[in-house]
Amino acid sequence: MQLHLSQHVTYVGSIDWDRRIFDQLISIPFGTTYNAYLLQGTEKTALIDSVDPDKVTDLEENLADSSVSHIDYIVCQHAEQDHSGSIPYLLEKFPEAKVVTNEKCKGFLIDLLSIPEEKFLLVKDQDTLSLGNITLRFLLTPWVHWPETMVTYYEEEEILFSCDFFGAHVATSDLITDTPMLYISPAKHYFAEIMMPFRNIIQKNLAKIAPLSIRMIAPSHGPIYKDPNPIMKAYEEWASDQTKPMVIIAYVSMHDSTKQMVEYVANKLMKNNVAVKVYNLPKSDIGEVATDLVDASSMILASPTVLAGAHPEAVYAAFLANALRPKLKYISIIGSYSWGGKMVEQIQNLIPNLKAEIIEPVLAKGTPKEEDFKKLDALVQAFLNKNRNQ
8 A cells, every 4th residue: 555645755654454462562452554654856765664574565565566666775763673674675675775774773773683784874863864855854862762763854845754753553544644633542552551651751852853843743653644733742741740630540359358449449539529540450451551641640559469469460550550650649559458468568669660659558358347448538538638739
């Protein structure tokens, strides 16, 4: 499939309708795309990014349909194989091509794909490359989301080829979209699981591209934005330090004691007009929890005690929250036990990256009793006070 972004830019990537998990870790219920862009100037031709190796046939067919006879430059903005994995094929087909990238990315590509040293043309931050009537400017945007990531700006047509920046895992035929708000939800899911750990650095990279006049954003996954303003404004909000007064309750319950505590707390909070999202972890997509962590102010982890520790599902949720480094301000732990254990200490030790204030945990011995519900009342009141004052 080919799409023309402009007279000089052709989409030659691939839509992966069937993929449902990424990096053997991230759920992608809507599939994904691997976006690659052919830029044909009056003097030179460049390909920006390639496709996942599993989709190299699509890339080959699209390049053939474009009638391109040669490629001078293969711009690699990010070394992860869903972007770079087809470069060895491209270098076989177009042996005259040079791989245009930065020094750090070059090292990764040599390690991951064994690309020969002589095949590289290195660029630095703000360097430009002329294709004749097309000027490409390269901006280094580290940790969006690897340390070597960069973006490419087509100056004459004001198109930002943003790599994973502003991306989304969604397969769609509406690739050059007039309806950007349709894709804010999958873009937020993508931000949560891929970008959120680097939120503070993303703020700096947003400031870096702010002086550019951007007419179109062409990321490496998901739709191409003819109107870049909604996705850029969303990123500014997601990357900011501002939170929403919402409490996420992620729980596991084996014999309903913890579930009773969760339902009691959730109902009390809702009666006081606090937004609540409850996730029964064994039945939930952890990616949805991650998405809510983008802007929630508070989180409660709830678990029974299993072999003196937290249930493995709760352990994983704590580990994930710690890895994603959300901007949570308040967190607590509730649950039940039979004979004892160190569940609270265990979970607290799993979340050193979270700068949230810990509200006094509540553990019930067996089924929660009157004194346990009084402690839960105090916990609810603490969350009410904190969220009202933020």
